[in-house]
Amino acid sequence: MTEDELAQALRETFAHRVSVARPLVADPAGLAIRRADRSRRRRTLTGIALAAVATVTVSAGMAQLGQQPGRPTHPTVVLGDPYASPLPDPTPQPSAAPRADLGRGEVDLILNDVLVTAGGQRLALPDVGTAAERAQRLPDRAGWAVVGAPTAAGRSLWIVLSNGTAHLLLAGARDIVLSPDGRQVAWREGTDLVVAGIVGTQVVAAARTPASPDAVPVAFAGDTVLVRLAPDRPGHALWRPAAGPPRGAGDAALHVYGTRPDGLAVALVSAGTPRRPCVALLDPARDLAPVRTGCGPTLTGDGAGGVSADGRWLLVNGKAGRQDRALLVDLDQLAAAPATRPAGPPVAGPVAWTPQGTAHYPAADGALVRVEVSRVLDGEVAVSVPVTGLAAGERAVPVGGDHRP
Numbered sequence: 001m002t003e004d005e006l007a008q009a010l011r012e013t014f015a016h017r018v019s020v021a022r023p024l025v026a027d028p029a030g031l032a033i034r035r036a037d038r039s040r041r042r043r044t045l046t047g048i049a050l051a052a053v054a055t056v057t058v059s060a061g062m063a064q065l066g067q068q069p070g071r072p073t074h075p076t077v078v079l080g081d082p083y084a085s086p087l088p089d090p091t092p093q094p095s096a097a098p099r100a101d102l103g104r105g106e107v108d109l110i111l112n113d114v115l116v117t118a119g120g121q122r123l124a125l126p127d128v129g130t131a132a133e134r135a136q137r138l139p140d141r142a143g144w145a146v147v148g149a150p151t152a153a154g155r156s157l158w159i160v161l162s163n164g165t166a167h168l169l170l171a172g173a174r175d176i177v178l179s180p181d182g183r184q185v186a187w188r189e190g191t192d193l194v195v196a197g198i199v200g201t202q203v204v205a206a207a208r209t210p211a212s213p214d215a216v217p218v219a220f221a222g223d224t225v226l227v228r229l230a231p232d233r234p235g236h237a238l239w240r241p242a243a244g245p246p247r248g249a250g251d252a253a254l255h256v257y258g259t260r261p262d263g264l265a266v267a268l269v270s271a272g273t274p275r276r277p278c279v280a281l282l283d284p285a286r287d288l289a290p291v292r293t294g295c296g297p298t299l300t301g302d303g304a305g306g307v308s309a310d311g312r313w314l315l316v317n318g319k320a321g322r323q324d325r326a327l328l329v330d331l332d333q334l335a336a337a338p339a340t341r342p343a344g345p346p347v348a349g350p351v352a353w354t355p356q357g358t359a360h361y362p363a364a365d366g367a368l369v370r371v372e373v374s375r376v377l378d379g380e381v382a383v384s385v386p387v388t389g390l391a392a393g394e395r396a397v398p399v400g401g402d403h404r405p
Contacts, residue, residue: 106118106354106358106370107360107398107400109396110125110397110399111389111390111396111397112390112391113126115144115160121162123160123162123164124164125160125166127166128146128148131149131156132146132148132149132397133147133149133397134147134350134397134400135147135397136178136399136401137182137402138401139183141162143159143162144401145160145185146158147176147178150174154171154172154174155172155174155187156170157169157170159198169202170185170203172189173187173188173189174189174216175187177217177218180220182198184196184220188216189208191210191211191213192208192211193209193217193225193246194208195207195208195241209244209246210245212229214229214230215227215246216228217239218256219256219259221263222284224240225238226238226239226288227239227246228256234251234253234254235252236249236253236256236288238284238288251282251290254301255303256268257303257305257306257307257314259307260307263284263285264282264311265281266279266281266307267281268280268299268303269282269290277300278294278295279293279294279297279299279316279331279338280292280334281293292334294335295337296337297318297319297327297340298319299317300319300324300346302317304316305351306347306361306400308353308359309353309402310355312332313328313331313357313359313373314329315347315359315371316329320342324346325343325344326343326361326371327341327342327343328341328342328343328373328376342381343376343381343382344369344381344382345364345369345383346363346364348361349362349395350362350398350400351400352400358372359371361398362396362397365384366386366390366393366394367384367385368387369382369383369384369385
């Protein structure tokens with residue numbers, strides 16, 4: 001029965017009960033109908049109000065991640081925590097994981113789909129590890145940040161907790177870079193550069209800015225993001241989100257290997273006469289002006305390498321005589337001819353330094369190399385050590401960050 005039919009029936013019922021045929025001052029049927037209408041409207045308005053509250057709540061959450069004054073917000077690649085799930089069997093049998101014969105454990109390693117900590121704990125990473133390109137320990141031993149290798153859909157960023165639970169934070173991003181302390185992350189998303197904080201298993205307080213098509217983040221210097229402007233020419237921009245869009249620095253840097261605790265960026269620049277690849281310390285506080293430059297070693301310019309935790313040493317690819325080698329460069333003695341020693345096979349992946357001054361990195365054949373600074377200074381060149389159980393074409397991923405107990 002429709003509402004009109006119900007109203008008509010109600011009027012007829014009241015009409016039959018009235019003995020006087022004159023019009024009523026108060027229409028009982030109309031009163032009942034109006035009361036029903038008012039009740040229905042109240043329920044409708046209540047529902048609309050609840051929906052509005054929910055919309056405001058969700059919008060506030062989105063604004064926390066994506067809003068920037070003066071620009072419209074839109075969904076980003078930030079996923080937060082909706083895909084968090086416990087991974088199966090977080091402590092598999094030791095035989096289930098490949099093994100690196102490197103003596104005592106000094107750094108965490110991702111071996112295929114298993115994360116092996118320096119303390120011997122093994123965590124299965126079936127959805128994360130096989131696609132890992134690099135990884136970094138989080139502060140306060142809260143877990144690990146794992147950056148995926150590039151795919152047709154982009155890169156991903158996972159947070160893996162010590163119990164083996166994995167949380168997907170980013171998907172479909174480009175050129176993800178983490179700050180040295182693991183508390184910030186920057187990435188390329190569409191036409192924008194984005195930077196955000198990492199708190200637990202969430203990214204928070206995101207800021208974004210438009211960028212040229214080839215611009216990508218490459219490093220952090222404090223709260224400043226170093227942005228490479230193009231892959232085929234030197235030059236970077238400095239992006240301080242609180243100060244507006246990235247600003248060109250006018251430097252001659254080809255690659256940035258990292259930053260030192262004093263805030264200086266360690267970079268490969270084109271300098272000297274004739275022009276050639278050199279190592280330089282650049283000051284982000286002065287638009288990446290060079291502080292010191294050393295042009296002694298022959299460097300390959302492929303961008304592979306890493307800076308030690310104390311900022312003293314750079315491990316970088318170059319040549320020792322006619323051989324391709326990883327070279328150890330003393331950044332505290334960076335002069336016209338910096339102190340440089342051959343250290344081991346060429347670097348073919350991420351370099352993980354311990355606080356004690358030992359570097360671990362994969363060689364081109366997938367084997368692991370351990371470089372101990374004191375031994376290199378004594379004239380010893382490190383050799384690669386095969387990883388038992390890794391299939392051909394696979395390589396170990398040493399994990400950066402502080403591995404102190």
